Amino acid sequence: MNISKHAAVVLLLTALGACSTNPNPDDPVYDPHEEFNRSAHSLNVQVDNAVYGPVSRTYGTIVPGMIRTGITNFKRNWENPNYIIHYSLQGEGELAGRSFMRFGVNTLFGFGGILDWGQDLGLEYRDTGFDETFLAYGVPEGGYLELPFGGPGTERDWAGWALDAATDPVYYVTTVAATRTLLVIAGLDLANDRYELDTVVDELYNNSTDSYAATRIAYLEAMRASYGGETELEALEDIYGDVYGDF
Amino acid sequence: MFTGISEMNADMTIDRRTVLTGLAASAVALVMPRMAFADAVSRAQQHVSAASAELSSLVNSGKSGASLYREFQRIMSKYADMPVVAASCLGRDWRSASSSQKKAYVNAFQGYLAAKYGRQFGDFTNATIQMEGGREVKDKKGRSAGVEVFTTVVRPGQENIGVNWQISERSGSPKAVNLIIEGVSLLSNERQEIGAMLDAQGGSIDGLIHQLQSRAA
Numbered sequence: 033m034n035i036s037k038h039a040a041v042v043l044l045l046t047a048l049g050a051c052s053t054n055p056n057p058d059d060p061v062y063d064p065h066e067e068f069n070r071s072a073h074s075l076n077v078q079v080d081n082a083v084y085g086p087v088s089r090t091y092g093t094i095v096p097g098m099i100r101t102g103i104t105n106f107k108r109n110w111e112n113p114n115y116i117i118h119y120s121l122q123g124e125g126e127l128a129g130r131s132f133m134r135f136g137v138n139t140l141f142g143f144g145g146i147l148d149w150g151q152d153l154g155l156e157y158r159d160t161g162f163d164e165t166f167l168a169y170g171v172p173e174g175g176y177l178e179l180p181f182g183g184p185g186t187e188r189d190w191a192g193w194a195l196d197a198a199t200d201p202v203y204y205v206t207t208v209a210a211t212r213t214l215l216v217i218a219g220l221d222l223a224n225d226r227y228e229l230d231t232v233v234d235e236l237y238n239n240s241t242d243s244y245a246a247t248r249i250a251y252l253e254a255m256r257a258s259y260g261g262e263t264e265l266e267a268l269e270d271i272y273g274d275v276y277g278d279f
Numbered sequence: 280m281f282t283g284i285s286e287m288n289a290d291m292t293i294d295r296r297t298v299l300t301g302l303a304a305s306a307v308a309l310v311m312p313r314m315a316f317a318d319a320v321s322r323a324q325q326h327v328s329a330a331s332a333e334l335s336s337l338v339n340s341g342k343s344g345a346s347l348y349r350e351f352q353r354i355m356s357k358y359a360d361m362p363v364v365a366a367s368c369l370g371r372d373w374r375s376a377s378s379s380q381k382k383a384y385v386n387a388f389q390g391y392l393a394a395k396y397g398r399q400f401g402d403f404t405n406a407t408i409q410m411e412g413g414r415e416v417k418d419k420k421g422r423s424a425g426v427e428v429f430t431t432v433v434r435p436g437q438e439n440i441g442v443n444w445q446i447s448e449r450s451g452s453p454k455a456v457n458l459i460i461e462g463v464s465l466l467s468n469e470r471q472e473i474g475a476m477l478d479a480q481g482g483s484i485d486g487l488i489h490q491l492q493s494r495a496a
Contacts, residue, residue, distance in 0.1 A: 097436045097437075098436075101436065231401070235398075235399070240472060241472060241479055242472075242475035245471055245475060246472060249468055249471050250468055253468075254461055254462045255462075257459075257461065257462020258461075258462065268417075268418055268427060268445055268457070269367075269418050269419075269424060270417075270420070270423065270425075271364070271367040271447075271456050271457070271466070272363060272447065272456075273418070273422050275363050275373065
């Protein structure tokens with residue numbers, strides 16, 4: 033596992049160097065790997081219909097919401113050490129401090145993070161990682177990249193994802209048993225995410241005329257918005273001007 | 280010398296008057312658009328509040344299927360400028376459509392949209408919509424794009440969802456022209472979907488209308 037992790041880091045650092053810039057900034061979609069992406073997408077839809085979707089629905093139906101929320105809280109709590117590092121790298125002192133407080137409060141008073149008291153204290157969950165650190169240092173988003181078994185992303189997102197997996201400090205300071213537990217927890221949380229988004233995923237994957245393109249635009253817009261908080265002004269259009277004017 | 284001072288005084292008087300008038304004018308100029316702006320923002324917020332109230336009661340009405348979609352479509356056409364939204368999603372092809380095609384397309388589009396989003400209402404039982412303020416917005420070309428009203432949909436035991444409403448008064452009264460759900464614009468997604476449907480119909484608007492009608496149930 034360590035070897036494959038390191039191989040992934042080397043590969044993705046190379047890929048990151050190659051994070052390409054959208055030659056047409058007016059077009060929100062930059063998709064230089066479309067052919068590859070489309071075949072990955074059709075595989076992903078099949079896997080989702082056969083395995084991921086049904087397993088997640090079973091999990092969501094059988095396991096009560098309170099327990100699923102506890103698992104999600106726990107997983108998110110143990111991501112805080114990594115968030116603190118990344119917010120510091122991004123120069124986001126306040127967010128680093130908030131992650132630190134969340135981690136302290138939820139670990140000490142929330143049974144290791146099963147209960148999210150931070151939320152009630154106004155310290156809302158906000159995730160970060162290499163993707164956002166890259167953004168802070170001006171690394172371009174790169175082309176859209178849908179990976180087999182991985183789902184939608186961009187070149188920058190996937191490089192960040194691999195580095196996050198390889199460098200999370202929690203995995204280096206805990207025991208093997210704790211690491212395995214956290215991996216199982218992460219898997220259950222993935223099932224919960226899929227369960228909670230079931231109608232949205234079903235709509236994109238199974239009811240869209242071009243499911244690949246529908247997923248792509250939804251992913252890109254949600255990803256871009258997740259960094260800023262405010263709607264990008266480009267998303268707001270004067271549709272009257274367009275309809276009655278020049279399109 | 281005396282004349283000089285008197286001239287100076289006269290100049291100063293004029294200066295003071297000019298300055299005062301100028302100040303008053305710029306105060307008016309500064310305040311007026313803000314008042315108009317504040318009004319547009321508060322009108323937009325009231326519009327979203329009213330729409331939210333009707334949507335909440337529909338979600339919790341226990342209605343489902345065709346009767347839910349019908350009611351949803353009524354609320355949409357009351358609070359949103361559906362013909363303009365529909366036209367914008369069709370893009371350039373709107374121009375080449377005949378007026379009867381336009382009418383049929385706008386109707387079919389609304390039925391399709393009501394069913395597509397109505398199907399997801401089950402996820403929002405007991406949800407409440409919190410108002411979070413608003414701001415005036417411009418588009419990329421610097422044209423006014425109306426007001427963006429921020430809301431949070433709070434669902435018991437589940438993640439909050441950020442929903443931003445773009446409200447325009449270009450039709451004469453406040454109407455929603457777009458929804459941005461967790462950053463995802465309904466317009467750009469529907470434009471993508473309508474474009475793909477039109478392609479699948481070989482560019483035939485009648486084919487598209489037929490396809491939309493078949494997805495309205």
